[in-house]
Amino acid sequence: MRGYFGVGSERISKQMNLGAVMRTAHAFGASFIFTLGSRLKAREAALSDTSKSAAHVPLYEWAGVEEMTLPKQCVLVGVELDERAVDLPTFPHPLNAAYLLGPEKGDLSEAAKSRCAHIVKIPTRFCVNLSVAAAIVMYDRMLTLGGHERRMSLAGLAQNRR
DSSP states (O other): OOOOEEEEEEEEOOHHHHHHHHHHHHHTSSSSEEEEOOOGHHHGGGTTTOGGGGEEEEEEEETTTTOOOOTOOOEEEEEOOTTTEGGGGGOOSSSSEEEEOOTTTTTOOHHHHHHHHHHEEEOSSOOHHHHHHHHHHHHHHHHHHHHOOOOOOOOHHHHHHO
């Protein structure tokens, strides 16, 4: 995959979600993982982070958005059900990005949204679990920037078989 990315959450409060995000980020090749304003620490996520990602992927635990320091040319992308957000399937992922998801029971803070260069949403009828949302965003990034060939539709497959 080209470029690099990080993934994190603001005010994450459930240790199983933190562990799942960490494990999934590790599996997708994230360059870093982060939390903003979380009361949880990585060691509390050990039950669901079975890949022990903290030993392999840098984890930044910032007190808040004002403390967050991203690499130069790293674009902050908020993931939020918001009327201003762009649908994820149409979003051109930045080459170097940090994806920021909101908390389990709430939205990204206005301070966080104002730091985001883009806000995207997963086009679902209602919010999905935080760790599921993180996985969907990373999968979409992999499809977009991973150098994979585009899939053929079922109709195209049927025509090729003839």
